[in-house]
Amino acid sequence: MKVLVAKKFLNAALQKLARVVPPRNNNPILSYTRLTTTHQGFHLEGTNLELDLRFFVPAQVEGTAQLALPAHLFAQIVSKLPGETVEMSLQSGNVTVSSGGSNYKLQTGDVSQFPTIEILEGTAKVKGAGFKQALSNTLYCVANEAFQQVFRAQKVECTPERLRVVCSDGFRLAYFQVDGLDLTGNYLIPNKSAKEIAHLIDDQEGEITLAANTFRKQLSIHGNGWSLNTKLMDGEFPDYQRIVPSNIKATVNVRTSVLQEALNRTAVMCDSSLNNRIELQISDNKLHLWAENDYGKADEVLEVEHIGDPISLGFNVRFLSDAIKPITDEYTTLQLSGATTPAAIKGSQDTAYLSVVVPLRI
Amino acid sequence: MKVLVAKKFLNAALQKLARVVPPRNNNPILSYTRLTTTHQGFHLEGTNLELDLRFFVPAQVEGTAQLALPAHLFAQIVSKLPGETVEMSLQSGNVTVSSGGSNYKLQTGDVSQFPTIEILEGTAKVKGAGFKQALSNTLYCVANEAFQQVFRAQKVECTPERLRVVCSDGFRLAYFQVDGLDLTGNYLIPNKSAKEIAHLIDDQEGEITLAANTFRKQLSIHGNGWSLNTKLMDGEFPDYQRIVPSNIKATVNVRTSVLQEALNRTAVMCDSSLNNRIELQISDNKLHLWAENDYGKADEVLEVEHIGDPISLGFNVRFLSDAIKPITDEYTTLQLSGATTPAAIKGSQDTAYLSVVVPLRI
Numbered sequence: 001m002k003v004l005v006a007k008k009f010l011n012a013a014l015q016k017l018a019r020v021v022p023p024r025n026n027n028p029i030l031s032y033t034r035l036t037t038t039h040q041g042f043h044l045e046g047t048n049l050e051l052d053l054r055f056f057v058p059a060q061v062e063g064t065a066q067l068a069l070p071a072h073l074f075a076q077i078v079s080k081l082p083g084e085t086v087e088m089s090l091q092s093g094n095v096t097v098s099s100g101g102s103n104y105k106l107q108t109g110d111v112s113q114f115p116t117i118e119i120l121e122g123t124a125k126v127k128g129a130g131f132k133q134a135l136s137n138t139l140y141c142v143a144n145e146a147f148q149q150v151f152r153a154q155k156v157e158c159t160p161e162r163l164r165v166v167c168s169d170g171f172r173l174a175y176f177q178v179d180g181l182d183l184t185g186n187y188l189i190p191n192k193s194a195k196e197i198a199h200l201i202d203d204q205e206g207e208i209t210l211a212a213n214t215f216r217k218q219l220s221i222h223g224n225g226w227s228l229n230t231k232l233m234d235g236e237f238p239d240y241q242r243i244v245p246s247n248i249k250a251t252v253n254v255r256t257s258v259l260q261e262a263l264n265r266t267a268v269m270c271d272s273s274l275n276n277r278i279e280l281q282i283s284d285n286k287l288h289l290w291a292e293n294d295y296g297k298a299d300e301v302l303e304v305e306h307i308g309d310p311i312s313l314g315f316n317v318r319f320l321s322d323a324i325k326p327i328t329d330e331y332t333t334l335q336l337s338g339a340t341t342p343a344a345i346k347g348s349q350d351t352a353y354l355s356v357v358v359p360l361r362i
Numbered sequence: 363m364k365v366l367v368a369k370k371f372l373n374a375a376l377q378k379l380a381r382v383v384p385p386r387n388n389n390p391i392l393s394y395t396r397l398t399t400t401h402q403g404f405h406l407e408g409t410n411l412e413l414d415l416r417f418f419v420p421a422q423v424e425g426t427a428q429l430a431l432p433a434h435l436f437a438q439i440v441s442k443l444p445g446e447t448v449e450m451s452l453q454s455g456n457v458t459v460s461s462g463g464s465n466y467k468l469q470t471g472d473v474s475q476f477p478t479i480e481i482l483e484g485t486a487k488v489k490g491a492g493f494k495q496a497l498s499n500t501l502y503c504v505a506n507e508a509f510q511q512v513f514r515a516q517k518v519e520c521t522p523e524r525l526r527v528v529c530s531d532g533f534r535l536a537y538f539q540v541d542g543l544d545l546t547g548n549y550l551i552p553n554k555s556a557k558e559i560a561h562l563i564d565d566q567e568g569e570i571t572l573a574a575n576t577f578r579k580q581l582s583i584h585g586n587g588w589s590l591n592t593k594l595m596d597g598e599f600p601d602y603q604r605i606v607p608s609n610i611k612a613t614v615n616v617r618t619s620v621l622q623e624a625l626n627r628t629a630v631m632c633d634s635s636l637n638n639r640i641e642l643q644i645s646d647n648k649l650h651l652w653a654e655n656d657y658g659k660a661d662e663v664l665e666v667e668h669i670g671d672p673i674s675l676g677f678n679v680r681f682l683s684d685a686i687k688p689i690t691d692e693y694t695t696l697q698l699s700g701a702t703t704p705a706a707i708k709g710s711q712d713t714a715y716l717s718v719v720v721p722l723r724i
Contacts, residue, residue: 094658105661294469297466
């Protein structure tokens with residue numbers, strides 16, 4: 001086998017593989033990538049057993065081969081090679097990797113031990129950039145390790161017309177939705193895999209296709225030059241719709257950047273032993289924010305548009321801040337249902353994103 | 363007391379103080395900054411007991427005051443304030459900090475407990491940028507915590523004409539020197555303080571002035587708007603001149619960027635259980651680099667200018683890489699005295715910097 005490949009393409013695939021493939025594993029072959037030649041290039045595959053990845057790398061290929069190379073070492077070498085073109089050849093169990101005066105010899109692994117990777121053909125279509133946003137913008141709501149299992153997943157809720165990603169940690173929730181699909185069902189993607197999927201999707205990605213096999217607990221996704229399987233998590237995600245507030249008592253419109261900066265400042269004065277409590281008082285088109293700890297007090301007055309009852313309530317300042325970060329609208333809308341009942345936070349125009357935060361009790 | 367101050371100036375001083383002042387301490391007053399008003403502004407002082415810092419912040423001042431404020435909290439608040447101008451006023455033991463609609467109240471500490479800071483008047487002059495480079499470019503050679511005390515300091519060697527910073531960890535050494543001074547003696551600055559001093563000096567800093575009091579183990583430095591004391595370390599720095607090679611058997615000139623990149627690549631293949639050994643073979647105007655570990659081999663051939671005997675020797679690849687990083691000359695000169703005796707590494711033109719690395723034995 002002899003391969004001539006643009007360093008740029010090879011490096012891009014290897015850097016993405018290196019994020020997923022474990023550097024060390026009790027089963028050594030799992031830290032390898034499998035290279036399989038095709039007519040117009042080769043595939044590189046890697047897996048951490050929750051997420052399987054496959055890349056197609058266009059190249060000039062002589063002969064055919066399937067072999068396993070240490071993924072991280074290979075990625076490190078390729079990223080540092082001089083020259084634009086990389087030549088790889090297989091000789092007596094070693095692969096020589098050469099470029100511009102540099103020669104590296106890599107020992108191959110036992111490719112017959114490499115796990116089988118079967119990726120389902122995708123049919124349902126959704127915009128790549130939108131799916132990436134949906135995963136990224138809700139990730140902050142995923143529970144940490146300590147909490148119950150289903151809250152450590154990103155729920156992908158599909159109807160034939162739209163895909164919605166929902167996350168919750170039991171205290172707050174966020175969803176983000178995107179149009180166009182031809183798939184139904186609910187899929188729980190473990191948050192670590194979801195994070196890697198979001199990272200894998202390029203901002204310039206066009207449409208991606210999805211397919212699911214619920215019996216095998218598998219979701220497959222195809223993008224431009226890459227494909228993957230993610231394992232799906234078992235369990236019943238709670239009915240989150242019932243905590244989205246419907247009986248709104250006060251609506252506040254506030255400039256997003258002004259609110260975000262004021263929360264960043266007052267956060268310094270919130271008391272961590274009181275759940276980082278910040279007080280909001282809304283009346284007469286003013287939003288009054290205040291916080292207090294052992295070292296002093298913070299006091300901010302923001303001009304807002306206020307419809308409905310005057311209201312006072314307290315939040316964890318980080319939860320408010322996290323909820324606002326994904327909003328790209330110039331104005332943010334707070335929909336308040338009472339001092340102890342959930343509040344909805346969203347952009348004033350865009351309806352793709354919604355966050356719900358429960359106020360702190362006194 | 364009432365003070366009007368440009369946020370930019372106040373913030374710059376507080377950010378630098380926050381790097382030095384401990385966030386928490388058994389003696390709580392040490393996590394405060396002392397503010398003392400003067401005619402045209404105020405001083406801010408902070409200390410970690412090894413390094414004392416004083417900044418002058420220009421401001422409009424009414425009344426006089428000396429008070430202590432929690433340094434990190436104050437720094438965080440000021441960095442986030444809206445508006446260009448900050449107003450501070452003292453009322454019944456609290457300081458109100460206001461700017462563009464934000465109001466913060468900070469409790470003051472017991473300023474009478476704050477340690478005395480006496481900074482010596484500086485007389486000896488040296489270029490700030492040069493001193494910063496001398497400290498920064500040699501820091502990599504300082505020993506880690508595990509080694510003997512004097513190797514955890516940066517030695518500042520002063521003659522009336524020049525200042526030289528020397529560091530060693532016992533396996534290698536580096537020095538960097540700068541002209542102009544009027545101070546004699548050797549001063550051992552603890553490496554943590556030296557690092558902060560290098561950070562404190564602005565790239566646009568003009569001349570800085572120094573003064574020392576060896577009896578009090580104190581070195582004082584004055585820059586533009588800032589002054590400091592650093593504690594000096596006791597101990598005898600070894601005579602490093604005797605390991606600078608004088609009997610040169612081979613001299614190699616190589617393009618700095620080419621050598622640095624080749625070392626970065628081959629480092630991937632160096633065996634960490636063999637001190638990251640890399641082999642150098644020099645003959646016929648070629649520098650041959652090779653390395654080997656359990657996963658494969660690296661092999662690089664570089665075009666060089668070579669005067670003297672052919673030679674083969676091995677180094678810790680990281681030590682070589684570290685030694686070359688500070689070199690800004692287009693070409694690097696390696697002066698080799700033998701396969702087991704120290705090698706000197708420096709820029710081909712610039713004589714301020716020199717590094718000495720001992721080869722690895724086989």
